[in-house]
Amino acid sequence: MLRGFIAGTIALAATALVTTGYAGSATEGRAPTRGETTAVHRALSEVPGTRGSPGVRTVRTRQPFSMIAVTWDGRAPDRITARKWQDGRWSRWRELAPLSVSGHGGASRSGPAGASGAWWTGPSSEVRIRASRAGEYVTGELELVAITPGTGEPVRSEPGGRTARPPVVTRAGWSADESLMRWPPEYSATTRAAIVHHTVETNDYTCASSAEVVRGLYHYHAVELGWGDIGYHALVDKCGTIFEGRTDGLRRHVVGGHTKGFNGQTFGVALIGNFQTAAPTESALRSTGRIAGWKLGTVGRDPLGDTTLVSGGGKGNRYPEGTAVTLPRIFSHRDVGDTACPGDNVYARMDTIRQESVPAAT
Numbered sequence: 001m002l003r004g005f006i007a008g009t010i011a012l013a014a015t016a017l018v019t020t021g022y023a024g025s026a027t028e029g030r031a032p033t034r035g036e037t038t039a040v041h042r043a044l045s046e047v048p049g050t051r052g053s054p055g056v057r058t059v060r061t062r063q064p065f066s067m068i069a070v071t072w073d074g075r076a077p078d079r080i081t082a083r084k085w086q087d088g089r090w091s092r093w094r095e096l097a098p099l100s101v102s103g104h105g106g107a108s109r110s111g112p113a114g115a116s117g118a119w120w121t122g123p124s125s126e127v128r129i130r131a132s133r134a135g136e137y138v139t140g141e142l143e144l145v146a147i148t149p150g151t152g153e154p155v156r157s158e159p160g161g162r163t164a165r166p167p168v169v170t171r172a173g174w175s176a177d178e179s180l181m182r183w184p185p186e187y188s189a190t191t192r193a194a195i196v197h198h199t200v201e202t203n204d205y206t207c208a209s210s211a212e213v214v215r216g217l218y219h220y221h222a223v224e225l226g227w228g229d230i231g232y233h234a235l236v237d238k239c240g241t242i243f244e245g246r247t248d249g250l251r252r253h254v255v256g257g258h259t260k261g262f263n264g265q266t267f268g269v270a271l272i273g274n275f276q277t278a279a280p281t282e283s284a285l286r287s288t289g290r291i292a293g294w295k296l297g298t299v300g301r302d303p304l305g306d307t308t309l310v311s312g313g314g315k316g317n318r319y320p321e322g323t324a325v326t327l328p329r330i331f332s333h334r335d336v337g338d339t340a341c342p343g344d345n346v347y348a349r350m351d352t353i354r355q356e357s358v359p360a361a362t
Contacts, residue, residue, distance in 0.1 A: 036150040036177055037219040040065065044129060045140040053128075055137030060126040065146035066209075067120050067216040068127055069201075070096065071112035071224065072142050077131040080116055080142070085126035093130075094119070097200050100316050100339070104227050104257030111226025117200035118147070118220045120213050145224050149215040150175070164297060164360045166290040168234070168250065169243045174211040176218060183228025185248045186255040188265045190299050192307045194292035194330045195259050196353060197232065197270040198342040203278050207239040213272055214243045221257065231257030232270040234291050240283030242291050245270075250295070261312035261319065262336050267295045275343030285349055289356025292330050297361030304354055305329050311336070330354050 042059050050056040070080060080096040096116035121127070127146070131139045171178070205213050218230040233249035233256050236242050246256045249267070258268030269292050271284050293303045301307075307329050313321025316338045325336065332350055333341035346353075 037180075037215050038063070038148045038150070039219065039224065040144075040146040040148075042144045042146075044070075044142045044144060047140075050128065053130075055130045055132060055139050056128050057130075057139050058126065058128045059144055059146070061146055062125075063148055064123045064125045065121065065127075065148045066123055066212060067118050067147040067149070067220070069116050069118040069145045069147075069220060069224065070129060070131070070142040071115040071145060073113045074141055075133065076114045077138050077142070078133045080129070080131045082119060082130075083128045084121045084124045085128075086122065086124045090128070094201075097340075099200070099225075100260055100337070101225050102260070102315065104225075104231055104260070104263065111224065112143075115225060118217060119201035120205050120209075120216065122204060122209075145220070147216045147219055147224075149212040149219070150177075164362065165250075165294045166242060166287060166360060168291070169211070169241060171244050171247070174214050174243055176215065180219065180222045181229050181247055182222065183247075183257075185246075185252070188253040188255055190265060191253050191267050191295055192265045192301070192309060192329070193327060194267040194269060194296060194303075194357075195262065195336075196288060196292070196330065196332045196342050196346065196350065197258055197268060198275045198346060199235070199270050199272050200274050200276075200341070203273050205237075205272070207237055207241065210237040210239070210241060210243070210272065213237075214245075227257050229257070232268045233258075233295075234267075234269045235272055236269065236284050236287045236291070237272045238281050238284055240281070240287040242287050253299075259333055259337060260314045261317040261321070262309055264312070265309065267292065271342060271346060275346040276340055277343070279345045280349060285346075285352050286356045289330075289353040290360040292353065293357025293360035296329060296357070301329055301361070303329050303357035303361045328354065330357060 040061050044057045047057040050058045081093045083091045083093050099115050099117045101115050221227045221230045230245045232245040234245050246254055248254050255263050256268045269288050296303045308324050308326045311319035311323045319325050
């Protein structure tokens with residue numbers, strides 16, 4: 001990895017193709033401690049353009065990162081693409097989709113006006129970003145966030161005991177840094193439905209690194225977006241491992257930050273990956289159904305039935321505030337939001353998820 005990085009850097013410098021901005025912070029230069037996640041921020045307005053590549057800004061960090069995202073405070077770009085330097089070569093360009101950032105988190109949320117989804121790059125030290133709006137490059141209006149999850153304890157799933165709950169890796173199990181949790185639980189009277197999501201920018205991960213992905217997403221939601229906690233109640237990796245998300249969200253009816261206008265009285269489950277481009281595994285579908293069915297079963301809800309929810313409205317919501325909407329008890333984000341989430345390939349399997357929920361609901 002290091003040999004390839006040095007060789008690539010020398011080659012780039014020798015051909016004078018790249019002008020690189022170094023990103024630094026108070027925490028850079030040291031590896032994060034166990035359970036700690038660090039982040040480097042770089043305003044791309046301060047990074048010179050990359051020679052021979054219009055609109056491209058190249059950022060290199062001293063401490064390797066494993067997850068990146070971009071944020072902005074003005075108008076959203078029409079398109080954002082990124083590529084990473086890894087194993088001695090540049091990856092293909094990939095699109096970073098915008099993320100709905102408002103309407104989630106605690107009352108004191110002070111995050112950016114807009115943000116992309118977080119891309120799990122795996123260990124890397126260099127990234128290129130390009131963004132455009134109405135045919136003009138606007139990369140300099142963005143800020144890069146490069147996240148390095150710390151190491152954690154070996155992941156162990158806790159069994160559901162005498163209940164039908166499937167095994168879950170608790171927050172302690174994935175080494176959540178609870179000092180980041182600044183959104184005290186807000187409680188609903190009950191849970192009426194489960195909403196299925198995908199995390200969008202994360203396909204190239206191994207199941208052994210899933211806990212790192214969850215720690216990175218937790219930091220991104222809680223700190224960078226200003227929500228104060230991870231928005232989903234549960235997350236499911238490609239091997240079917242279930243991770244506890246929002247604080248106290250398994251045990252009680254806690255308001256999450258996953259579906260604008262429908263965060264109350266719902267349970268948000270996110271499959272880790274981009275399922276607009278990849279197919280979900282059967283294990284992931286099964287675990288998604290099981291955790292959703294179990295949660296609904298704790299309050300006697302039939303996971304194959306319907307429910308009526310009242311929209312809280314907001315930008316990106318398909319239904320104005322106060323609209324009563326009848327939906328399946330397990331439905332997808334796109335059913336109520338202006339989004340492709342959870343991706344076409346999960347959306348096509350929603351009936352499978354519902355059927356998998358039945359054994360856990362009884």
